[in-house]
Amino acid sequence: MDVPKREPGVLSLHQIAQTHCVKHAHLITDVGTLPYHLVEPILRRKPASSLAQIEEKCPHLIENTEAIWRDLLEKEFGPILPSKVDGAQTSCRDQYMAFDKNREQRRERAASKLRNMTKKLNQQKVQNSITAVDMIPSASRILKKSPKFHSSLLQRADSINKSRGKIFNHNVKFVRNNTKSVLQKQLQPKSTKSFKSRLL
Amino acid sequence: MVDVEEPELADSPYVTLISSDGLQYVVKREAALVSGTLRGMLNVDSSFQEAETNRIKLHEIDSVLLEKVVEYLYYNLKYKNEVDTPEFEIPTEMSLELLVAADFLDV
Numbered sequence: 379m380d381v382p383k384r385e386p387g388v389l390s391l392h393q394i395a396q397t398h399c400v401k402h403a404h405l406i407t408d409v410g411t412l413p414y415h416l417v418e419p420i421l422r423r424k425p426a427s428s429l430a431q432i433e434e435k436c437p438h439l440i441e442n443t444e445a446i447w448r449d450l451l452e453k454e455f456g457p458i459l460p461s462k463v464d465g466a467q468t469s470c471r472d473q474y475m476a477f478d479k480n481r482e483q484r485r486e487r488a489a490s491k492l493r494n495m496t497k498k499l500n501q502q503k504v505q506n507s508i509t510a511v512d513m514i515p516s517a518s519r520i521l522k523k524s525p526k527f528h529s530s531l532l533q534r535a536d537s538i539n540k541s542r543g544k545i546f547n548h549n550v551k552f553v554r555n556n557t558k559s560v561l562q563k564q565l566q567p568k569s570t571k572s573f574k575s576r577l578l
Numbered sequence: 579m580v581d582v583e584e585p586e587l588a589d590s591p592y593v594t595l596i597s598s599d600g601l602q603y604v605v606k607r608e609a610a611l612v613s614g615t616l617r618g619m620l621n622v623d624s625s626f627q628e629a630e631t632n633r634i635k636l637h638e639i640d641s642v643l644l645e646k647v648v649e650y651l652y653y654n655l656k657y658k659n660e661v662d663t664p665e666f667e668i669p670t671e672m673s674l675e676l677l678v679a680a681d682f683l684d685v
Binding site for chain 1: 650657659660661663666668670673674676678679680685
């Protein structure tokens with residue numbers, strides 16, 4: 379495939395300067411008294427907020443920027459029918475500002491709703507969090523809070539555990555009254571009698 | 579008004595460009611003619627004073643800007659028939675003013 383030949387020659391200074399300005403359009407915040415036909419390619423690269431700022435500083439551009447506002451309106455909000463206020467057709471600039479304001483209000487409402495929901499969820503989380511207590515609650519209270527089982531087998535096992543608990547609690551009291559501590563037993567001298575004599 | 583005893587002034591191969599702050603740049607006539615505006619000013623048939631004196635005062639362009647413009651005029655003269663040309667660099671802070679100057683000088 380033949381490579382297309384480049385034509386001899388250089389770009390005009392106008393083209394070079396304009397390309398450079400468009401490339402660095404984000405750095406331009408004021409165009410002074412430059413005529414619209416020179417700065418149009420630069421303004422087309424600017425977002426709506428920057429364009430509005432430049433128009434504020436350079437009001438002579440306002441009468442020519444309708445086409446740029448129309449393109450911005452279609453790009454961000456889709457094809458819009460021209461509207462009229464008091465019989466006079468509103469400019470694309472004013473329409474854009476109105477739509478943008480509306481969009482910001484909707485965003486703010488959505489953000490506020492989300493913040494409230496998050497706040498409520500955090501409050502619920504704090505209420506359900508695990509906290510440390512100083513003493514273990516008594517058995518009667520534990521028994522009252524025992525979970526309800528849907529299976530009959532589990533219910534039977536639960537009732538058996540409860541009855542065992544009652545039995546073992548009584549035995550512990552009896553054992554405590556009649557037995558010596560392990561330490562006391564160790565300190566006592568060992569008996570020299572044989573095992574059989576002890577049994578007798 | 580040019581003195582008729584100095585006819586070579588009108589045929590001088592050089593012209594003088596004067597910036598708004600008084601600096602003078604003596605450039606080749608051939609380079610100056612790259613600019614459409616300067617070409618019109620230097621046209622002998624136009625009966626402009628600049629055509630007679632070969633001195634052009636540019637009230638709107640300061641010396642720094644004019645120097646860059648002159649640099650471009652020579653760049654254009656050198657590479658106008660070349661295919662592989664180097665890029666003409668311009669400082670970012672000067673690009674807007676150069677755009678205005680280029681529009682005025684039709685270059």
